[in-house]
Amino acid sequence: MDISVYGEDRSALVRFDPRTKFVIFISSLAVSSNSFNATAHEIYCVVLCVMLFLCGKKWNAVKMSLLLGTAVYVRTCMEMQATGSTVVVTIISFILTIFLYCFPILMSLLIITQTTRINQFLSAFQAMHIPTRIVIPIAVMFRFIPTVGEEWTGVRKAMAFRGMSLEPSAIIRHPVKTVEYILIPLLFSCISIMEELAAAALARGMDSDNARTSYETVHLRAYDYITMILFIAAGIWFFATGMVTGGAA
Amino acid sequence: MITLKGLDFHYGGENGTGDGVDGIDLTIADGECVVLCGRSGCGKTTLTRLINGLIPHFYEGELIGEVLIDDHNVSKSELSETSKLVGSVFQNPKSQFFNIDTSGELVFGCENIGLPRDEIGKRLDRTVKDLKLAPLLNRNIFELSGGEKQQIACGSVYAADPQIYVLDEPSSNLDKKAINRIHDIFAKMKANGNTLVISEHRIHYLMDIADRFIYLDDGIITGEYTADEMRAMPDETLAELGLRCTDIRNIPANDQSDTMQNAAAALDVIDLSCSRGNSRILDIDRILLPENSIVAVVGDNGCGKSTLAEALCGLIPSDGSVALGGTFLSNKQRQQQCYMVMQDVNRQLFSDSVMEEVMLNAAVSQEDAEKTLEELGLGDFKDRHPASLSGGQKQRTAIAAALCAGKDIILYDEPTSGLDRTGMQRFGELLNSTRSKVKLSFIITHDPELILHCCTHVLHMDRGRVTAFYPMNEEGAQRVRNYYLSKSSDTTSKVRDKKSQIGKILEHTGKERPKVFLSALLMMIGAAASIVPYGLVGSLVRKILSGGRLTLDTALPVIVGMLICEILYAVFYMLGLRVSHHAAFAALENIRCKLQEKLEQQPLGSVMARSKGELKKLFSDDIESIEMLLAHMIFLHSSSLSL
Numbered sequence: 001m002d003i004s005v006y007g008e009d010r011s012a013l014v015r016f017d018p019r020t021k022f023v024i025f026i027s028s029l030a031v032s033s034n035s036f037n038a039t040a041h042e043i044y045c046v047v048l049c050v051m052l053f054l055c056g057k058k059w060n061a062v063k064m065s066l067l068l069g070t071a072v073y074v075r076t077c078m079e080m081q082a083t084g085s086t087v088v089v090t091i092i093s094f095i096l097t098i099f100l101y102c103f104p105i106l107m108s109l110l111i112i113t114q115t116t117r118i119n120q121f122l123s124a125f126q127a128m129h130i131p132t133r134i135v136i137p138i139a140v141m142f143r144f145i146p147t148v149g150e151e152w153t154g155v156r157k158a159m160a161f162r163g164m165s166l167e168p169s170a171i172i173r174h175p176v177k178t179v180e181y182i183l184i185p186l187l188f189s190c191i192s193i194m195e196e197l198a199a200a201a202l203a204r205g206m207d208s209d210n211a212r213t214s215y216e217t218v219h220l221r222a223y224d225y226i227t228m229i230l231f232i233a234a235g236i237w238f239f240a241t242g243m244v245t246g247g248a249a
Numbered sequence: 250m251i252t253l254k255g256l257d258f259h260y261g262g263e264n265g266t267g268d269g270v271d272g273i274d275l276t277i278a279d280g281e282c283v284v285l286c287g288r289s290g291c292g293k294t295t296l297t298r299l300i301n302g303l304i305p306h307f308y309e310g311e312l313i314g315e316v317l318i319d320d321h322n323v324s325k326s327e328l329s330e331t332s333k334l335v336g337s338v339f340q341n342p343k344s345q346f347f348n349i350d351t352s353g354e355l356v357f358g359c360e361n362i363g364l365p366r367d368e369i370g371k372r373l374d375r376t377v378k379d380l381k382l383a384p385l386l387n388r389n390i391f392e393l394s395g396g397e398k399q400q401i402a403c404g405s406v407y408a409a410d411p412q413i414y415v416l417d418e419p420s421s422n423l424d425k426k427a428i429n430r431i432h433d434i435f436a437k438m439k440a441n442g443n444t445l446v447i448s449e450h451r452i453h454y455l456m457d458i459a460d461r462f463i464y465l466d467d468g469i470i471t472g473e474y475t476a477d478e479m480r481a482m483p484d485e486t487l488a489e490l491g492l493r494c495t496d497i498r499n500i501p502a503n504d505q506s507d508t509m510q511n512a513a514a515a516l517d518v519i520d521l522s523c524s525r526g527n528s529r530i531l532d533i534d535r536i537l538l539p540e541n542s543i544v545a546v547v548g549d550n551g552c553g554k555s556t557l558a559e560a561l562c563g564l565i566p567s568d569g570s571v572a573l574g575g576t577f578l579s580n581k582q583r584q585q586q587c588y589m590v591m592q593d594v595n596r597q598l599f600s601d602s603v604m605e606e607v608m609l610n611a612a613v614s615q616e617d618a619e620k621t622l623e624e625l626g627l628g629d630f631k632d633r634h635p636a637s638l639s640g641g642q643k644q645r646t647a648i649a650a651a652l653c654a655g656k657d658i659i660l661y662d663e664p665t666s667g668l669d670r671t672g673m674q675r676f677g678e679l680l681n682s683t684r685s686k687v688k689l690s691f692i693i694t695h696d697p698e699l700i701l702h703c704c705t706h707v708l709h710m711d712r713g714r715v716t717a718f719y720p721m722n723e724e725g726a727q728r729v730r731n732y733y734l735s736k737s738s739d740t741t742s743k744v745r746d747k748k749s750q751i752g753k754i755l756e757h758t759g760k761e762r763p764k765v766f767l768s769a770l771l772m773m774i775g776a777a778a779s780i781v782p783y784g785l786v787g788s789l790v791r792k793i794l795s796g797g798r799l800t801l802d803t804a805l806p807v808i809v810g811m812l813i814c815e816i817l818y819a820v821f822y823m824l825g826l827r828v829s830h831h832a833a834f835a836a837l838e839n840i841r842c843k844l845q846e847k848l849e850q851q852p853l854g855s856v857m858a859r860s861k862g863e864l865k866k867l868f869s870d871d872i873e874s875i876e877m878l879l880a881h882m883i884f885l886h887s888s889s890l891s892l
Contacts, residue, residue, distance in 0.1 A: 117350060117353065118348060118349055118350070118353065119348065119350070119353040139347065142349070143346075143347060143348070143349065146349065146391055150391070151593075151596060154591065154593055154596040155596045157559070157564050157589070157591070157596075158589075158591060158596050158597040159599075160562075160564060160584050161562070161584065161587070161588045161589060161654070161656075162599065162609060162610050162650075162654075163585075163610040164599075164610065180599075181599050184598070184599055184600075184601075185595060185596045185597060185598060185599055186596075188595045188598065188636050189593060189595035189596050192344075192595050193343065193344040194344075196339065196341055196344035196345070197344045197345070197346075197347070198307070199303055199307050199308075199339070200337070200339055200344065200345040200347075201347050202303070202306070202307055202328050202332075203301050203302070203303055203307075203328070203332055203335075203337040204332055204336070204337070204347075204357065204358045204361060204405070204406070204409070205328070205329040205332030205333065205358065205361040205362060205409075206329075206347070206361055207328065207329055208327075208329030208330075208332075208361055208362075208363075209329070210329075210362070210363040211363055212360050212361060212363060213359075213360050213363050213364060213365060213366065213369070214360055214366075215353075215356040215359070215360060215366060215369045215370070215373075216353075217366070
């Protein structure tokens with residue numbers, strides 16, 4: 001999976017607003033922590049795969065739904081037949097259960113990061129009238145993640161020449177030293193990059209008191225509202241049933 | 250008009266180094282282009298920061314005097330107000346971007362000002378047209394080369410349309426092509442009537458744009474020259490002032506060829522190739538690098554120089570063999586014998602004092618380490634934390650660590666990118682003095698002065714291939730100068746091709762693509778039909794096992810079913826193969842047409858240099874051999890997989 005924070009929606013069938021995607025994310029949080037009803041949970045996951053498909057990442061959507069199907073199938077098989085060594089079965093069902101619980105959150109995160117551009121986020125935030133003081137740190141965070149990735153690759157290469165190996169055996173033997181060797185150059189180089197970035201952004205007038213406009217257009221259309229209502233309803237339903245079942249059990 | 254009156258500034262606060270500028274009195278008229286030059290640390294960058302307002306709002310210190318842009322007092326007003334009048338471009342392309350996609354970055358400045366959407370759209374179009382940024386729109390910034398990043402930075406500032414542009418060493422990480430491009434951008438800005446204040450080491454590309462050159466020494470303006478005076482200045486005066494050359498044609502060269510007679514090969518590279526994703530980025534037939542040589546690797550950004558260096562060190566997986574000193578070594582072994590000093594110095598400093606940094610994991614004695622530090626001018630900084638040093642000092646620390654590590658091959662990635670003449674010469678002398686200790690020094694550089702000053706061989710690369718390798722004698726020096734004076738091609742970096750191998754083949758089939766899928770489907774049906782007989786036989790066996798009697802009558806439908814299935818299998822396979830041959834043939838035709846188009850675009854010399862038989866072989870034999878593969882392999886695989 002390409003974990004880049006640079007999403008694009010050029011191939012989207014339906015252009016959802018970033019705010020809709022956030023609503024999906026929040027309702028997925030509610031679903032994940034309250035999924036006591038397996039069928040409803042699976043239906044929700046499939047709906048999320050369909051959403052990813054609509055948002056443009058068709059091949060990823062297919063792959064994720066195949067993964068979901070396999071996980072559900074294997075878990076059902078293991079639960080139906082009580083054969084097999086208990087240790088292996090327990091470990092595998094543990095992993096699968098965690099995966100299935102986290103699936104809604106994972107999918108909604110994928111929908112957000114892989115199909116939305118950062119400018120769309122920022123303009124959605126601004127349209128929601130969130131103050132610049134909160135929007136800008138979030139934008140910096142988005143900018144920071146790929147930077148750390150790049151710096152980490154560079155540090156890893158630099159470490160190779162100094163005889164600091166990153167093999168698991170070496171890490172286990174000298175954990176503190178390895179962490180020190182990793183953290184020091186990573187932190188210093190990230191700090192220096194972000195300082196230059198701050199200077200450059202300020203020199204281009206980022207902290208002005210005027211309201212920022214945005215070149216991206218972010219509209220809430222009819223299907224956005226419908227989707228948001230559906231997902232909020234689903235989230236509330238899961239939450240309510242979770243409260244009831246969890247309270248009763 | 251920019252006025253600096255009685256300006257006195259020293260960095261204070263927590264990062265205080267006490268450096269700064271003293272007694273600056275400067276007036277810059279509208280539409281003028283002023284170049285600030287001088288040694289490293291003379292205060293050029295400080296002056297640019299004073300003009301664009303980062304001092305005192307971002308960098309703290311004691312400021313006496315004032316900076317006025319017309320009536321606007323830069324030091325007292327808000328930074329955002331100043332940013333409407335002054336646009337800034339900084340030296341590190343990587344750390345200027347707030348956004349991750351290029352189009353968003355181009356409109357960033359306008360959004361900050363608060364312009365309405367259609368106005369932003371108009372400005373974006375104007376910027377793209379004026380600065381020729383069309384191939385760079387809607388790209389991921391992390392995929393662009395350094396020069397293209399600087400272009401986007403200039404574009405972003407251009408879209409905000411300030412009156413004054415302040416540029417801090419914009420060419421420092423750029424190759425020749427990119428320097429030509431930003432030169433054109435600056436010419437456009439000047440033609441529009443904007444004021445340009447550029448602080449630079451590499452002044453040769455600014456000779457026709459600059460009106461005035463202001464020379465700073467230790468924070469004081471000690472000289473002011475016009476462009477003609479600068480051009481007329483002889484090389485000795487430039488060397489005294491610590492300035493780099495003003496004309497590439499005049500760079501002096503040190504002839505090192507006599508020292509390199511009869512040298513054994515230190516590095517032997519055979520058939521090295523590297524792919525990233527699905528595109529081949531490095532494709533080298535054979536290189537032989539001699540012992541005790543200093544090899545400069547030259548080429549445009551994105552041609553594979555860093556990839557070659559990393560592949561030689563064994564940092565990235567690659568195909569092919571690399572032999573050091575006669576023995577072929579694996580990646581791990583090469584890592585132990587090579588050392589690379591990278592471009593980003595911060596990534597390589599691991600310890601909390603310079604002395605410890607140099608001795609880290611190195612089998613070197615204390616005295617030797619101290620001697621190396623003395624040679625590099627870092628003797629006084631032995632116990633300082635590396636992060637507290639300046640950029641040039643950090644780089645020298647990394648080089649000291651490289652030398653003390655006792656490795657055979659040292660590679661340098663852009664070691665002189667921000668250095669002035671003295672720094673560059675000192676680096677060259679250091680390389681020369683360590684030639685005997687180190688088997689091979691490998692330098693990736695864009696700096697013609699460094700190459701002509703201290704390198705013994707030059708390796709040219711283009712698009713992952715080696716195009717030339719020659720020693721630095723009289724003729725070689727002229728070749729290097731010609732290379733840097735030549736016009737560059739207009740290509741930009743391509744969007745990273747994310748298609749897989751299968752995707753590429755499908756693309757070649759063109760119109761016949763449905764046939765590919767049809768044949769795959771037919772093959773799958775055929776494969777399914779071939780399994781059914783086994784099931785039928787299995788049912789018969791089960792009947793026998795469960796005790797029933799087997800007669801011809803009962804078995805007849807099964808046998809007929811099996812026959813039918815086998816016939817179906819043969820028929821479908823034949824049909825599928827026929828369709829796939831059609832598709833493969835069409836693919837071959839398309840590939841041949843594409844090759845022909847590419848051939849027409851090659852320079853005439855390269856086509857004529859190849860033998861006629863070679864081209865004929867490429868067109869007929871090599872492509873014919875693909876056809877069998879295409880037609881059979883893929884579809885057989887799909888049917889087998891589905892089985």
